[in-house]
Ligand SMILES: Nc1ncnc2c1ncn2[C@@H]1O[C@H](COP(=O)(O)OP(=O)(O)O)[C@@H](O)[C@H]1O
């Protein structure tokens with residue numbers, strides 16, 4: 001099942017001041033697949049993910065070398081439009097950060113950001129996005145109530161709906177379930193599985209079962225380096241690198 | 254050790270009680286001095302009466318109530334956009350270090366005595382309005398501008414804190430959707446900071462409605478309901494300050510009664526501020 005690569009990364013290095021957080025990473029993310037990033041805390045997973053939609057731009061003192069190609073175009077090229085990039089590459093964070101607005105506005109503001117003004121179009125988009133993440137039936141009667149009244153799991157679904165509403169091609173998820181209870185976690189995993197058809201998905205997780213269960217490809221990182229990358233089944237059952245094996249089994253066993 | 258603790262505890266209790274006691278006494282005193290004339294004239298007549306003529310025993314303070322409202326609203330029209338704009342710039346756009354230096358600088362404005370503001374208004378603003386816009390120059394407009402500048406530190410500093418308290422996650426979430434900085438501010442940061450900004454507005458209003466000296470110097474102080482922003486105006490506080498020196502009998506009581514009305518208005522504003530601030534915590 002060769003589907004072509006959505007993102008190609010060539011010799012990516014990232015420095016926070018003098019500290020090198022990413023070391024010479026080269027890899028490709030296939031389109032319409034779920035890739036899991038695993039590795040111990042502090043190994044650079046979040047940093048790496050933020051490189052893919054240039055969210056590191058807002059952190060002072062960050063220096064990046066190497067190339068990140070989205071559909072063959074370098075997103076760090078001087079003429080690259082970061083607003084357009086973030087529209088195409090959406091991001092969901094570790095702690096669900098539903099905005100302190102109504103449920104409707106949470107989704108609508110994402111569309112407004114990209115110039116949708118018309119009320120009917122907005123209504124339709126909000127409904128479609130909420131349906132897309134399986135939240136519509138639960139919130140249709142309280143669209144204009146504060147989103148902060150939702151459970152954390154629902155808030156995370158809402159954050160995904162928000163990203164979906166911008167019409168992205170790639171969705172980055174940084175430990176989207178780490179603040180959720182097991183039932184909500186399963187819901188989100190289920191949702192991610194369903195999104196795979198339409199989007200290229202990269203998910204950071206430190207839950208080995210989650211990576212094994214919910215991804216097609218797995219990348220293992222350690223101290224800012226990419227140690228191993230392959231089909232999820234292979235990485236978990238027959239890892240090539242002893243460090244991968246000890247991490248995977250240590251966590252699974 | 255235990256004994257020392259007890260003594261300190263008691264001392265603090267006494268201090269607290271005397272502070273509250275003094276306040277209570279002031280309130281009782283104002284109400285005791287002001288109430289009889291309100292009863293005598295009739296509260297509706299006192300509040301809604303359009304004529305203030307102490308020598309003839311006519312005490313209607315409507316012109317001053319309306320005057321205070323005009324001047325306070327005017328101060329907000331001037332001070333809110335400036336103060337909020339300043340807060341947004343310092344909190345969201347200026348480099349972090351510049352914000353940390355400029356905010357105390359703005360707060361320093363609060364330390365300038367009000368007579369200085371009034372004096373500048375008197376020698377610069379009043380002639381300017383008279384020559385350029387017409388009228389006597391002493392006016393609602395002059396008072397609104399002077400007060401608007403005086404409430405800038407309050408509005409800027411509290412709005413700044415409210416903006417700074419908005420969780421970073423909202424900012425990142427919005428930027429990750431492809432929002433520009435201005436969209437982030439307008440669509441998420443301002444709504445999130447709204448309770449704090451409302452509190453800033455209410456405290457600014459309190460400051461504006463209570464300010465006396467600067468207003469007396471530029472307002473013209475006529476006891477008529479102003480019909481244009483270029484007309485002179487007298488506020489509740491000015492009314493007390495201007496006439497207290499020579500008032501006696503009913504007249505003196507009517508000034509205390511003016512204080513009662515002012516007290517009630519400010520108490521309501523304070524309650525509003527508390528209510529709004531509490532809303533912020535429970536969210
Ligand atoms: N904003 C930052 N400034 C400086 N160092 C950072 C910053 N964010 C992360 N780091 C450092 O970079 C390394 C990788 O962090 P991170 O990408 O958050 O790892 P992970 O997501 O795998 O836990 C850590 O050593 C961390 O301390």
Ligand SMILES: [Mg+2]
Nearest residue numbers: 045046047174
């Ligand atoms: Mg992380």
